[in-house]
Amino acid sequence: MPNEALTVDQLDEKALLARIFPRLGPDTALLGPGDDAAVIASPDGRTAISIDTLVQDADFRLLWPSGYRTTGFDVGWKCVAQNVSDIRAMGAVPTSLVVSLTLPGTTEVSWVEDLAEGLAAGIAALAFEQCSVVGGDLGRGDQIVVTAAVTGDLQGRRPVLRSGARAGDVLAHIGALGLAAAGLAVLEGNVDMADPEAADDQELAGLAMAQLRPRPPRAGAGPEASRAGATAMLDVSDGLVRDAGRVARASRVGIDLDAEYLLAKAASLAPAAARLGADPLVWVLGGGEDHGLLAAFPPDAALPQGFVRIGQVHDGEGVTFGGQVPPATGWDHFAG
């Protein structure tokens, strides 16, 4: 009975917080939620910090053309995934999140509870034990907007910047490529995917979940890359070509992507792409939100487990694909 579901405009702030807090998992802060500010440990003497926002109808749809209804869990999970990825891309480990929720009064309380559980599950799966939601803010708005700031501990290491790649370095990647973009096509497309967890077509359902609940590589991947001597690193959130271009520009080098490897990646997505009328190479080269890590390593470095050689850094500028102009670029959050 949707009309009878409890909505947030029926609760005051304190009552809504009482629904959220118990679902957030163990509090790992020196001082957790409930005061004007939280206090976290920064044993390194430095703190990495980043912020990222998910907006209804811009970053996710509540109801997709496929029939799928985005759950609070999906949004909570994705919020964690995109935020912790930024911290790992510095070679740091996530230590806390503060989360601001802007909610229409008609939002069902169960959806918000589910979001809290998605945050907790995302942290448990994607961060380390020392990380938790340590604070937040609640307010009203016409759309759901979920913003999290995330902190990280560099554990004594230098941060791995975008600007350190050198000619001769190997470009390597860990994580999915194109899956979240393929999942977006599934959700946006004319494919009945009202419940991907129950869908008969497991391949398409898996792609939808890659968009809804992206799975970045394991939490240790960023720090391991740092220890292995990564000269540059970033989180691939806006598409491989676009994000590789950021490394190239910041490092004043050129990057040639390995066409053979990436064409094989695209070929593995070809059956799904054929059903959705899409070009799988566009997903692989231009798709965002997979939150893999792209890193440059000195030519003699041993790549950490899971990193795959995906290109070459050279004197020059810009990004090429097997020496040619890339057939797809990437995503601009704003003009996109």
Next chain:
Amino acid sequence: MPNEALTVDQLDEKALLARIFPRLGPDTALLGPGDDAAVIASPDGRTAISIDTLVQDADFRLLWPSGYRTTGFDVGWKCVAQNVSDIRAMGAVPTSLVVSLTLPGTTEVSWVEDLAEGLAAGIAALAFEQCSVVGGDLGRGDQIVVTAAVTGDLQGRRPVLRSGARAGDVLAHIGALGLAAAGLAVLEGNVDMADPEAADDQELAGLAMAQLRPRPPRAGAGPEASRAGATAMLDVSDGLVRDAGRVARASRVGIDLDAEYLLAKAASLAPAAARLGADPLVWVLGGGEDHGLLAAFPPDAALPQGFVRIGQVHDGEGVTFGGQVPPATGWDHFAG
């Protein structure tokens, strides 16, 4: 020519950022904006952190009934004011902000530039030199939503919690009381205030500015209170009675507010209240957003400069006003 003004949907993310960055003032971070995450110094080995959001039509109106149009500068300033107040209320000093902007495509670029200048001016006026905007996020939405997370340095001191007040403590306050609420009445009321800076009626204009660009007490007030032995402290953002109630509940004490002092405060607002058909005592006791500091001190403590005795902590529970039930409470961001 409003139709010819440049709007954010005419710029890509990079071009818009290029308008914002130069206006943010000096970058004080170890690693500033431009990478996946920023890196700030945390010399204390702990980091205080908080997050706060301003939503169009919930926390501010773009066009008020008085005719005033909220500027980007106002929103940037207020974003800083409310965020740094949470850090000071712990006895810490602000060290960085990360800011996420959700903007409709029709937002004028000049409004966003003005917001960046408001952030910088707010930091210069309200924080210390070591603080700056170190990172951010840009995205699209139907409403303007500005979220900032703020970090702070405890400088070796223990954080001042809400829970430490003891029977016998003096309750003291520094900052405005009721001015932002009075300003809200000016802006919402039938008073022509299209440009408060040019308004003939300087009193009402000043009140409007207290709502639009709140001026919390000086940056040193929180740390000074901590050094003076404050047993409990918070930022008065939701109204004196409501926020005093938070201290009382967290500390398991009762608080009696000084009726004589607060009635005199209200009397000073009586002329404006009469013109606006409002009760000035409701502003003083229930008005939020002034971002003063409310702190409890041991009875023998010397109050830091600017703090005024405003009540008494006693064995018991709840908040009274000269021993009686307070005639006004405060603001619930959510149910409000």
